[in-house]
Amino acid sequence: MTNSSDAPHLPRSAPIEAYGKGGFAFAEMSHRGSLLCLPDAIWAWEVTAPEQIDKYSLHKVFAAANAIDTLIVGTGATAWVPPAELRASLKAVHVVLDAMQTGPAIRTYNIMLGERRRVAAALIAVP
8 A cells, every 4th residue: 555645646747726625626636635746746745834844845846856946835824934944955956945825826836837837836735
């Protein structure tokens, strides 16, 4: 039996079609909980609050950094200032971090994805 974090929900990127009620809809699928959207897959993400965002929770982003220029972080319903150490760690692998509430993060991610930009998103689910 595989752990939910061992297998992606979708083996490619896709725009987020809807969000709310603790989850997301994308590619004719739905998911309850937070999401990590990488260029090659969409994964369940265990983070439920911005304070949990760190190098460990973003390890898949660091592993895929050579395919990512921008990481959009959707912080749920609250604003969050990323720690300088996390920004510096991402900058060291040439990834720019842009944090905002989840709604604007999804819109930004979808636009950048549509422009075929090298983008990833870490999205905290909102009620």
